[in-house]
Amino acid sequence: MCGFTPLNPERFAAWLFNLRQKKLAVSRSDASIEIWNLNNVWFIERSIASTAENFSIEGLKWCNDRLFSVGLHGLLIEYDLRKLCAKSRSAVTGEAAFCLDIHTAKSQAAIGTEQGYLNIFKIDDDEVCFEKFLDKQEGRIICLKYDSNGEFIVSGSIDAIRIWNVETGHAIHKMTTGRSEANKPTIVWCLDVTTDFTIITGDSRGKLTFWDGKVGAQLESYQSHNADILTMCLSEDESSLCCAGVDPNILNYERISIKGDNNYKWVKSIRRKIHEHDVNALVICDNKLYSGGVNSYLTCCYHPPKTVLMSPPILQEPCVHLASKARYLMLRYSKHLEVWCLGRGAESDASYRGTVSLTSEPKKLLVLQRITKDYDGDEEREGVFTCLGIRLFQFEFLDGKASLLKVDDLENKSIPCLRAVFTPNNHLQLITAPNTGGIVVYDIKYGRVSINQVLESTDLSDTITFLLVSACGKYLIAGDPLSNIVIWSWKQDKWINYSKLPKYRHPPTAVAVHPNTCNVVVVYSDSKIVEYDVKKRALSPFSKRLQKKLPEHWKGRVYPVRNITFDPRMDNIIILHDDNSIIIIDKDNNTEKDASEASTKKKAKQIVENGEETANTLSLRVIEKYKHLAHLQWLDGDEMVAVEVNPLSIIEQLPPAFVQNTFGMK
CATH class of the missing domain: 2.130.10.10 (YVTN repeat-like/Quinoprotein amine dehydrogenase)
Known part of the structure; x- marks a missing residue:
């Protein structure tokens, strides 16, 4: 912690x-x-x-x-x-x-x-x-x-x-x-x-x-x-x-x-x-x-x-961004952002499961004051996208000192930006969603920034709330609150319209791309889970089977799924989280077999408490040990990062409450 x-x-x-x-x-x-x-x-x-x-x-x-x-x-x-x-x-x-x-x-x-x-x-x-x-x-x-x-x-x-x-x-x-x-x-x-x-x-x-x-x-x-x-x-x-x-x-x-x-x-x-x-x-x-x-x-x-x-008063996603290789964590607050260097965990046995103590503490590297809507960062660069426009910086941390160097001014830099993301491949690009509509792609070469392409999509009819790029850098995904999710593919040095997910009647609350398979996973506000096979341009067989097997207690969840992450070592694992729990889905488990075995038990559903994991009928593992879980993401190797807001840190900043007498006492 x-x-x-x-x-x-x-x-x-x-x-x-x-x-x-x-x-x-x-x-x-x-x-x-x-x-x-x-x-x-x-x-x-x-x-x-x-x-x-x-x-x-x-x-x-x-x-x-x-x-x-x-x-x-x-x-x-x-x-x-x-x-x-x-x-x-x-x-x-x-x-x-x-x-x-x-x-x-x-x-x-x-x-x-x-x-x-x-x-x-x-x-x-x-x-x-x-x-x-x-x-x-x-x-x-x-x-x-x-x-x-x-x-x-x-x-x-x-x-x-x-x-x-x-x-x-x-x-x-x-x-x-x-x-x-x-x-x-x-x-x-x-x-x-x-x-x-x-x-x-x-x-x-x-x-x-x-x-x-x-x-x-x-x-x-x-x-x-x-x-x-x-x-x-x-x-x-x-x-x-x-x-x-x-x-x-x-x-x-x-x-x-x-x-x-x-x-x-x-x-x-x-x-x-x-x-x-x-x-x-x-x-x-x-x-x-x-x-x-x-x-x-x-x-x-x-x-x-x-x-x-x-x-809790947690900002709209994304409020946390992780640069996995550099182990940098960027936190967004209402009026500023902070960059932290994560600590290192102690060595443990390969069979150990759980949290480990830190051998080195995290260190705050940078505080940048601004009024912002979104931001993003790769291992060396970060973009600050505010209601006044876009600013691009190069972040360096050498000899224990952090520095922020402004990169060449962007074209249309004064246009407010709603979402933005960097591409992870060698052809470094900054992809932004300006509030004027469409998607603008910037090339970043030798410290110079220039517009490479402007993507206009009639399939996106509302403000862009989701913008992400696959780990391989081949697919760009954008989505809006009207459940329009569009995919572009990188071919011949440009982005071309590739596919669109089936439109659903409820808005999405979380969207993610698997780092290995490039499948897109979407969770909607009614707790429906969809996995889209990008290469086949269709819903995956698991997605179709899952809708029929979701238990009633899942459909009745009261908190939205905030974020989706994956275990890069196992393609069959999908990890979701909401305000107070982590949900793990194992795609390879035989759900029908699990259901028949669970039917003989007194409880059809088993929920994990105090961090201990137990599988239920649909191989949904639920870990309930958090309060106000703001972000969960795979870091590297066998490490994950969970960012949690401590309720006491909020209470400590509140003014004194109204004092009333209760049974003759204050």
Whole structure:
């Protein structure tokens, strides 16, 4: 085991759920955005890095499949989800913007600002236009929400909730919240509006209050929490409400009908103790509650059965790159990257299986500060590919000193790059996927870099999320979230379109190429595993057999496969890993024979615990001894490298949690 720089937890700032696509847009405190796909297992489908201009995100909203944000910079920003960058920027009136809501049917956006201006923007097909702003109020607008028809806007601020008529621009009702202390103002942090125009607010007193929006009167109020309520969410049918905040307990309220009357009442239902620190984001999807806050974990809980899942703040793959021969490890963080030289393991018997102690400790060689989306490196070179363009360096480590030499400037170096990879053969090339589309191939000769070829593929219809080259350097593979995976072949000194994998209905979460056979292995978000024989341009016989023999517990996995690696000594071994386990597939084992033998046992499935391995009916070996396994890859010979994020390193960086008395004690 070796210790690297601890991962810096970036708390959640804002998020919103796209019901139609079942995608969750998440912004963190560093102004980066993650798009999570929740259709099967949850995974980061794509991510957008922060920039010097877009340094803050306070509000985030979907308008159909378009994504918008506002922040302290006072801009309404629309994002291009294919290019993964800002598409347009519109200045708002009133300095910093703190909240945003969009009425999809009217294609209208409302923005609340520091100076009390409520801006209205019109969202057209090809542009965003300022329409008007409503009457100026005193003080900052902290939260706002459209009613179901888009005729009214409800805003929350200090000591008051206002209801605005969008057409006239005037406030028609002002409801005061009251104060728990005379000199301490009440801040309305969050609110929501139901279809029947019931307004629900959460404030700094920890009170959850229900208002009649038609007459501007309070209906009922609950002392829900012992501290500020920062967030709330309604279920799709508006029968259930969850809220949380500085007091991290998540309380659930249910709407019940009053017998003999058409009215209803909200009653407290379930209390969930999931987080230890502030919770500032909640959403309900398919009866599952997703929550996030200061601890930077994305959490999912549901019942039945009682289940709590937590996803650590690990960046989208690839966040680790290994130069096997040189034993260099490159780690990507949100604002910088590090290059480490791996240590050496102690000698052990050939029959020994397990971890070995280190005879030499790993050493940090380089820290490079940047804002990046991707990077790659061969044994001597590394490329840094950022939202501002591409930079290529030559890395040298001589006499205990590391140096980074800039290589000749690249053509089109100012175009942002999404993915990149070096070819491993003697004809060294840098292959990049710019956000303008296509794939650009650079030749690297004698310290000079020039464009060799531009590959245009109509088969790739979305942003490229996978780009890799086979170990032999003969095949180039690219894939997108729409399950398009295309293969090019190196012939006559150029890349030519060679084949395409069968398109599947779910997106891939991991793609890899076997170093010996060049077979492409893909794992999809519903846990389906596919092996594609590149030379025969068809699915392998093992792949077809595997789909019929996969056990039910595999199909019901809750964490996505992050990475795929192989044992170069044995072509029949495929190694997968997710957040907390390693899965080993032996292709040569007779699955039918194994299944018949296992049927006589009491347990059809045996899962390995504490690092001991046991085969189940389909020769799937599962090793469960890790927490937050970020990367696993074969190093050289009989060595593997596992990069694990220590949960304690995240907890140690968190601020103090809210202190509550429990049974008379703190």
